[in-house]
Amino acid sequence: MTLPKNLWVLGDGQLGAMLSHAGQPLGINVRPVDIMTPSDAQLPLEADDIITAEREQWPESQLSLQLSQHPHFINGPVFGRLADRFSQKSLLDELAVATSPWQLVDDNTNTEVLHQAYGERVLLKRRTGGYDGKGQHWLKHAEATTIPADWRNEAIAEQAINFDEEVSLVGVRTQDGRCLFYPLTLNLHQDGILMASIAPLSRLAPLQAEAEDMLSKVMHGLEYVGVMAMECFRVGEHLMVNELAPRVHNSGHWTQAGCHINQFELHLRALCNLPLHQPQVNFQCVMVNLIGVDKDDRWLSLPNAELFWYNKDVRVGRKVGHLNLSVHNKAMLDDSISHLKVWMPQQYQAPLDWILAEFA
Numbered sequence: 436m437t438l439p440k441n442l443w444v445l446g447d448g449q450l451g452a453m454l455s456h457a458g459q460p461l462g463i464n465v466r467p468v469d470i471m472t473p474s475d476a477q478l479p480l481e482a483d484d485i486i487t488a489e490r491e492q493w494p495e496s497q498l499s500l501q502l503s504q505h506p507h508f509i510n511g512p513v514f515g516r517l518a519d520r521f522s523q524k525s526l527l528d529e530l531a532v533a534t535s536p537w538q539l540v541d542d543n544t545n546t547e548v549l550h551q552a553y554g555e556r557v558l559l560k561r562r563t564g565g566y567d568g569k570g571q572h573w574l575k576h577a578e579a580t581t582i583p584a585d586w587r588n589e590a591i592a593e594q595a596i597n598f599d600e601e602v603s604l605v606g607v608r609t610q611d612g613r614c615l616f617y618p619l620t621l622n623l624h625q626d627g628i629l630m631a632s633i634a635p636l637s638r639l640a641p642l643q644a645e646a647e648d649m650l651s652k653v654m655h656g657l658e659y660v661g662v663m664a665m666e667c668f669r670v671g672e673h674l675m676v677n678e679l680a681p682r683v684h685n686s687g688h689w690t691q692a693g694c695h696i697n698q699f700e701l702h703l704r705a706l707c708n709l710p711l712h713q714p715q716v717n718f719q720c721v722m723v724n725l726i727g728v729d730k731d732d733r734w735l736s737l738p739n740a741e742l743f744w745y746n747k748d749v750r751v752g753r754k755v756g757h758l759n760l761s762v763h764n765k766a767m768l769d770d771s772i773s774h775l776k777v778w779m780p781q782q783y784q785a786p787l788d789w790i791l792a793e794f795a
């Protein structure tokens with residue numbers, strides 16, 4: 436097995452940084468590339484280098500073309516297919532993987548017909564570019580909400596799912612087609628943005644086989660290699676896929692503290708065809724996303740906390756870091772959460788209470 440000289444990442448956000456971090460002990464030279472700032476630079480790509488991406492979409496530029504046209508751009512065709520909700524939902528339907536009923540919003544789509552098909556509340560989602568709940572528009576029958584003109588042909592309409600809770604599965608597929616998975620993660624979203632995750636949870640274990648079957652179908656169907664995440668709604672005893680991400684994922688960040696191979700290392704091992712086996716869970720973990728909050732060194736005084744600060748400018752609603760709290764001791768977890776309740780702003784009270792309630 437020869438490692439590539441460089442493993443390039445399309446994008447240089449926090450996911451690229453955490454891939455670099457994971458590459459270091461493996462001796463893999465991970466090089467995230469800023470593809471958002473216009474540049475005439477040429478990358479010194481070599482024939483044996485490997486290319487991955489930390490995002491589903493990117494602007495076309497000399498740099499991004501250089502990377503995406505390299506013969507070792509792993510999963511190349513998958514990104515575009517999953518970046519567009521129309522082709523992503525079509526794929527789920529083709530593979531008979533349960534997902535919320537949906538249709539394309541085109542020139543002829545009529546709100547009355549949408550409400551007849553899906554009920555009182557219908558969620559419009561932009562086909563591309565949405566993240567953290569941006570790019571969503573609710574249609575409410577009682578309020579006679581209308582379809583924005585510039586959303587036609589650019590959005591899908593989905594039935595509102597009255598889910599019990601949100602979970603996700605992060606898995607990997609190797610070059611020889613083996614699939615391995617972390618245990619399901621329980622996620623709390625607020626205003627469309629992930630606030631906190633907990634994993635593993637024994638009460639979710641009965642859903643694990645169904646989730647693995649769904650994500651296996653997707654990864655095999657796409658002949659995917661590397662880590663993929665599947666966000667789901669739990670409705671009673673079954674799951675429905677909300678969306679897929681062909682990359683490492685925020686809801687897998689707990690694995691940095693909780694598992695002997697974290698999701699970033701798992702992705703790198705799969706891409707480089709290194710030996711890879713079932714990640715062992717060392718600790719149950721809670722992940723708290725740091726959203727629009729200033730860095731606070733008091734977090735480091737929590738004995739079970741690991742801080743990942745992304746060194747980004749702090750803006751309202753922006754992910755600027757996360758805290759992984761290991762749960763080897765419930766009293767310690769309760770104590771850490773009580774401190775965070777005092778230190779964190781108002782919007783954290785509900786997510787922190789949600790964590791406490793899960794461990795009550």
Ligand code: ATP
Nearest residue numbers: 535558565566567568569593594595596624627678
């Ligand atoms: P991400 O940042 O994960 O890419 P996103 O903004 O692209 O998110 P979704 O994950 O599709 O979009 O939706 C964000 C959140 O909105 C979901 O986690 C869920 O809480 C809610 N949501 C999405 N689809 C539905 C639906 N059909 N019914 C009810 N709630 C939904």
Ligand code: MG
Nearest residue numbers: 567666677678
């Ligand atoms: Mg999502």
